[in-house]
Amino acid sequence: MTGLAGLEAELHRDLARLLLPPANWTAPPPGPDGAPLLDVLVIGAGMYGLAAAAALTFKGLRNLRVIDRAPAGREGPWVTTARMRTLRSPKHLPGIALGLPALTFRAWYEARHGAAAWVALTKIGNADWQDYLRFVRDALALPVENAVELRALVPSAGFVTARLAGPAGERVVHARRVVFAPGRDGTGGPVIPPGIDPVLWPDRAAHTGEAIDLTRLRGKQVAVIGAGASAWDAVATVLEAGAAGCDMYVRRAVLPQVNKGRGSANPGFFEGWGGLPAAEKWRLLAYQYDVQSPPPHESIHRALACAGFRIHLGTPVLAATPAGTGLRLRLPQAEASADFLILGTGYAVDLAGVPPLAALAPRIATWADMYTPPPAWARPALGGYPWLGEDFALVDKPGLATPGLGRIHLFAHAAFASLGAIASDIPGAAAGAERLAHRLAAAFFAEDIGAIHARLEAFAEPELEGTPFFDRAAFG
Template sequence: MTHDLAGIAGLEARLAKDLSLLEMPSKSWVPARTKDGQRVRDVIFVGAGMCGLTAAARLMLSGVDNIVLYDAAPEGFEGPWETFARMNTLRSPKTLAGPALGLPALTFRAWFEAQWGEKEFDALGKIPKGMWMDYLRWYRSALKLPVINETRVTGVLDAGDDLIAVSLLDAEGPRTEYCRHLVLATGRSGLGGGAVPGFLEKVDRRFWAHSADEINFGSLQGKRVAVIGAGASAMDNAATALEAGAASVDMLIRRKDLPRVNKMTGISSQGVVHGMRHLPDAWKYRFNDYVNDQQVPPPHTSTLRVTKHANARTFLGCPVEDVIEAGDHVIVKTPHADFEMDFVIAATGFRNDFTGRPEFASFSGQIKTWKDGVYEPSMGSAKPFMVDAPYLGDAYEFLEKDPGSCPMLARIHCFNDAAMLSHGKLSGDIPAISAGADRLMRGIVSEVFAADVEIHFAGLQAYDVPELQGDEWVDSTPSLMEAVK
């Protein structure tokens, strides 16, 4: 495929025109504030992956432009796409509007067609993951989003005056910035990290990794590898190990059968996108509980990418009960057999354990979760990652477990996967990310406006630019009075 950069220039001109037709970005309207001589940011984002970029774009288009996104990753390597995503292509269809915020020129399709044309788009199967990352890189640059890379958020404290102090660490060392609102766009690991089965925690790290860890697959050449799990990541990690020359890869799967139907995708609609938030809690829980019981099948292509190898085996109904070190290898114990393995990959998903994130330790204990007076057994089974999920307000903001104990939570927004139970899938996957960004923007805009209501009222009173000069009419009352005398 030839790369037409002129096409990208044309697309950017079209985007600029569309934005101007819509009078976007709106004028900047949030009053400036300072703290310790520093300009306070209206919003700081922790994370500049797809969710951070989309939400930041939505805020900037709405005139909330004193914002910044910090990301620990190097520029262009945010999120999983060029790191631990080990699939060849996205699962999502290529036509999804995703982060486009209602602007056709911002879609993946427009970006692709601008460079390679409509025919090539028709011929494209699924989106290669590196190409999706390239699109996100373009999105960021086309909208001039203020991302600062290689900067880690290391701590968050209440700074008084309704401000939040954010500790940052970059190559120059530590520093602090202040903001009014903080958005945690921290990705799939949300507020925790990889969910690692207890039996692995005692085992030396040279024998195992979580599927989201950096894994040196080259070192698995000629090795016996076990993969625990049956989701997309399990298949993608198994396939990568096989392609790297592993001697064998055994998939150890607790379920007696692989899930075959992607239930939530099946009922996707604007009703689900906009309506789930407004259902009673019991219904929200019930939908999620059912989907988690049914589970999402691994993609067809990822599964074939594994099973086409003669040295790949799939063991169903084979839960791992323990992993024991045995010199230069491990014994993986299951009810059916003990497996000798050189390396184990736990494709066991993520958890909502806030203690997994030291940067959020100052407030994590105060966050209200579903188990704090919301969940009842009648809603469904008490799955740890569901009952431990934060119970969020309308703008994705955290609520306090004990009212009054941590007021800054009202200005910290959980815009990541951990929000799913409270809001539906609007802050993680591609399909509804623009709707999620819009909901977050509306919440922050309303709160920032209300917090400054006196300033806005004073502005209203002080505004004195006349539309009429006073010479556009003549008052006939005096002559009328004269006539009736």
């Protein structure tokens, strides 16, 4: 067998050799409806939700379900809002392989396109990455339900109630643990800088995380705020689609030069960050916030190759308001106009802005609640990061106690302050998923110890049967 079928066969051979996944071993008690509780509900079937589900399954935590509001094949940004031509990461990253060679991106690519194509590949195409994630999901038979949205999470003493909405209407699911993996845009939404008038939406403004009808921008003047990777990709995309011109406004006078994320993508950072004292975590977080990351040089070359591109460094946009059929931009020393504005301003971390968590947010500890940095390291913009346990669990705000809050595990970029880059980008995905699975397995074991002890006492495999020392009486 060759191609993807051959790869899948190879994967299943490896899984059989490793005795993966083990049988389920937990002992879920009945929930409010009398049925045994679901052990884990994973919200989001993007890269992190899938990695979590796979790692949990490999720990024998198989009483789980995954939901995603997106249709199958359109989870995450890769073939929806991402406007780069290829991934920003180098092609050699193993992906969400969890130690299995047959689950690496390379194995998938070679099986799908051939070994020679792998050698010729420079960077990974977005659609290939999406298809690879789909392969992992299907090959491991992960139990994903698409087109189902989480509306609210209500924790209680022994479980969390999730209110879901899907094609068949609303329903509730009771799960002992919830892994909340809604992506970068799912823990606070787009950053809209002050002064940008909301009335500009949707006809005259969009964030890079939103769909943009490019046909409407043909022949138009576009303004882009920001200089991160998504901002550069937006510039190139609109100009390639026929925009007459595109002005990029950048606060900084000089672009960030070094990708410190790449310089910290190693097992030390992945395994060690979570155990550091708060002051050390904060210094690392604040440092990376200060230096920021440069856009990939491919994105810059692509924009520079387009006629009509102008960049304005050291030029913050102070306000954007409607004017005629377009908009007016207030700059420090001048005004400018455009027909359409695109914000490449990234995503906030603010759980109050996350609809399913909004009611709980005032009860969830943030870094601002738990740690006061020395004045030189004060970065108020970072105070909203949630303060998480080493298992990604939400923690009570000081003085409050919400039963079951710690049963919600935040597995998204917002975990960065507490645990480092193991819920953010591709390099840390496997390390994050393995940590989560390891900790949840230990938590379920402790929680179910009564039933597990009784099960052990009832375990009666007659090892010595057939030998002279077999004692039938020992088996009742």
